[in-house]
Amino acid sequence: MPETERRALWLVPVAPLGGVARHVLDATRTGVPGWSITVLCPEGALAARLRAQGTTVIAAPFGPDAGLRTSRRALAAAVRVSGAEIVHSHLAYADIVSAWTRLPRTARRFTTEHGIARDDGVYHRSSAQAGAMALVHRLRFRRFDGAIAVSEATRAAMVEKWRVRRPIVVIPNGVALPDGVAVREPADVAGLRILALSRLSAEKRIDRLIEAYALVRREHPAATLTVAGEGPLRGELEARAAGLGVPVAFPGFVDPERAMADADVVAQLSVWENCSYTLLDAVARGLRVVASRAGGNGAIVGRDRCVDPDDLAATAAALVTAPPVPRDRLTTPGDMTAAIARAYAGEEPAC
Template sequence: MVLTPPTALWAIPVSDLAGVARHVLDVAREGIPGWRLVFLAPPGALPERLRDLGATVVEGPFGPDHGLRASVSTLRDAVRRERPAVVHTHLAHADIVAALAVGRGPRLMTTEHGIARDDVVYHRSGAKTRLMAAAHTARMRRFHGAIAVSRATAEAMAEKWRPRVPVTVVPNGVDPLAPRPAREPGLRVLSLARLSPEKRLPALVDGFAALHRDHPDATLTLAGTGPEEPVLRAQVERLGLGDAVRLPGFVDPDRAMAEHDVLAMLSVWENCSYALLDAAVRGMGVVASDVGGNPEILPERSLVRADDAAGVAAALAAQGLEPGVRPGLDGWPTVAEMCTRTAEVYAAAGAGR
């Protein structure tokens, strides 16, 4: 007799193809050993891509754009239909909805992708910070297990939410790539980030300006969109870097990484950045701020203080021109290993028995 595996319902409250979607798609492609996966998401690109992979998808009004009441109703309906042994939520809205919507029966699990030591990075005000901290502290009392994507993330969760369940660190998995063809070292610098204040892109432009003075052939691509675009364009113009700096909007990240030598990311906080992982596994140079989970991915020689323009310039030069000091990603967990660890977290929480 063939036993039907238990179901894990993954609840994702966004449908754009950003970092959390990458995580979800990797898991959908690989699978979690011993589990049937069902994905709940609002209409958009993510459920379409999941269906392309052959995943089972529940699409409905779920997430901040649809409101709390509709999200609770959608999740309740999905739980009633799918009868999951686990409801696994991602991002704050889904976490709180699950605490309200899911009764006895399924084990509640969460993966924390986006917490910062300083909550103002995400919430912009002290009042909202306090409200969200209280909401997460309360909802964690209903959860049976939690995953953090870095040690820094787990420490921030413990500090801010005081969870009563164990928090297990399961980093985002990345599969090895075939070595790319060797080419001459260079100083084509790339940023793949939303053009928003927490990414500290003006500091990157200042560091690049210092680099450009000594290496006039260096270039910088600030890929992405966001509210800082006018500020950045004005800064580039003021520094006389118009011929060296491009702001092309959205780009294909794989193609962009293939066309550049160094990825730079000077964010206020990162948890377990897929951009850093992808750059390192490709053999690119990497320069990042010494915050959050970045030191868990990168060696000290890749880490800088964002406000030290000379230090940023020196790191960009070394990472671009000296391939031997680039970080690589030896020994990092693969996607399959990440999925196996997730199954172990489910088992530790008593799910699927």
């Protein structure tokens, strides 16, 4: 590590690969200018990927499976080992552990919010649970020195639901822009290939996508829909497709890049998204996208291009005619990590 680099410890309380893991992998692979990053996370797929790309990892019992007391001990030990000046938490559990762990006076606490929604039902089982968690977040923010949100919609939800009074910097997720990408217009609209990469749960509104696809099939009977992913509603969604008489492929988990290579348009009709990597990757690879007016989707594809999933006719029309999204709307990983460095320095203006 160059002597001029300062040290930050990133806290990730989950082991599997997902959206937050993707953010951490991209950021640490690209590098935060002027900072050496060590990641504290449980042993598992994320830790293995981080090691493979040369990122320093402290794999320890940390997160919901380890429990609060054990997680606090792991954090305190990791701060001592890493000599971190900044402790940067990702996801609510890590935020809470960070807030209520005694850290050296020289250490500053930062947080990035990846997953808040205006609709309490997206992440909480009841209004009582949502209210309790909102109070916890209001209290923990008193102990943080910096806050980052992945979209303006995320920032607004933090202010509204948690009454955050400190400045919140908006830094969108970054995505690499492959060279030589051309927008993939289907050679024949009749053979349109529609793809959804999603957890099969109610908030993703796959049922609306299937119903809109049924309308598309009336005019274009060779059009296809692939719904890749798993979740509690798989059986219900398969039954819905069968009831409408439309063939929908449910292949389970797939390699996203391969799936996108065989698609013309990616559809995402979620109740809420903060800064969706699915949409970012689709735009970066030249696919057309159809997205709901939810959360940060408009910042990626343009608010005027978003659809109301309850308007099935409009959604079906968009699946066929949605124009390509300019790739210059996207933030690159280098832009993202440079903005994080500015936030650490207190240089990024509040949004």
